[in-house]
Amino acid sequence: MPRPDPRTTGQLLDRVRTHAARHLAALDDRPVRATGTPDELRDALGGPLPDAPEDPVAVLDLLTAAAERGTTATTSARFFGFVIGGAVPAAMAADMLTPVWDQNAGLYVVGPLAAVTEEIARGWLLDLLTLPPDAAMGFVTGGQMANTTALQVARHHVLAAAGWDVERDGLAGGPPVTVVAGRERHSTIDRAMRQLGLGGRPVLVDVDDDGAMRPDALAEVLGGVDGPTIVCAQLGNVNTGALDPVGAVTDVAHGHGAWVHVDGAFGLWAACLPRLRAATEGVGRADSWAVDAHKWLNVPYDAGMVVTAHPASHVAAVGTDRGQSAYLQFGERTLDAVEWTPEFSRRGRGVAVWAALRSLGRRGVVDMVERGCAMAARFAELLAAEPGVHIRNTVVLNQVLVGFDDVDVDALVTAVQQEGTCWMSGTRWRDAHLLRISVSNWQTDEEDVERSVEAVVSAYRTLRAT
């Protein structure tokens, strides 16, 4: 293929600008749901692999035409599904340039900007989230990989303390590792255990009505557990938003010599709120943490962080054998990201995290998280005013669970998604089928909440009347 003509490159970048601006300008008026079907997208983009090269501008036009119907407006201020953040402008823009530079962020020597932005973002994040300033951090794809990596470090640490070298000798023949977690842990904990050969299911600890782990129940469980142990606490239950009493949980677990991991994919951001200082007290005493940037920090996908208070164990568990990779060029250990994540080559995902933090500042982050909580509370207040509608959780963060008398919640969810003003999904909680609202977008304001409540209430009244 010939090198691109500078005019083609210029044309391509102009098109990117036009398409991006058009997508963003339409966000507020288009249906939040995707309007295309799988077959429409296959027809538009598929067919046999072309024999001959195609003009990059034509390829881009084809793709962006399909994107109009093939994207869900997850960056819209009225997207409330799962826990999906949008993209603050500086992070989105920085992430658009990241592939232009196309740095391999695994090694400092081929990606100095990627390495140093991650180093700076690490310091800022530890400060904001009230974690130990000398903690180690790896920038991974998201909460799943952060949980898996943290448990990999934990596995090394608790086995080393029992005199077993798992990196050299594997798991077979070694002391068994017990993983303990709350009944309402996230499914990615169980998945991480499977990936690490730690069994398919943790020993379960009872939780309170909102799903937060009970420290007394943990003490009881640990009383019956011997040997290397990892306790998984949670900040931010994915349904209710509940926060485990992480300081008390950590003290109980440390009293038994266990490692404490905190899955705080979105809920760890509560640690930056002065209002919730008491609820997150002691979070910095744990041993490892998982937190997402692509959720509440509103960095584009994909961006999560694994943090551990034990850098030596971290490197021992996930780092490279430098001798075996003599063809590479290593530098300062903290700047070579290959030492801190399970990946080898990877994109510079810390660049967008740095840009989000730099553009928001401490006040911007705190305001964004606080506003998410306030808008969730507003949803609860407005919805509870409708007869037959009930709020089913204590709204502590950005999550709201809503029950409805006399209608099938599946049908309600479908009706709300189809109508298109907003996008919410359903869930099961305590045997009830509920509507689930997650406020994770930096732009969501009172008007978005009011418009969305109107859409939900109107769908509910229609269904109830039929």
Ligand SMILES: *Cc1c(COP(=O)(O)O)cnc(C)c1O
């Ligand atoms: C979202 C979430 C995860 C998984 O994170 P991904 O970024 O989707 O991989 C894990 N734990 C909790 C509590 C979550 O909310």
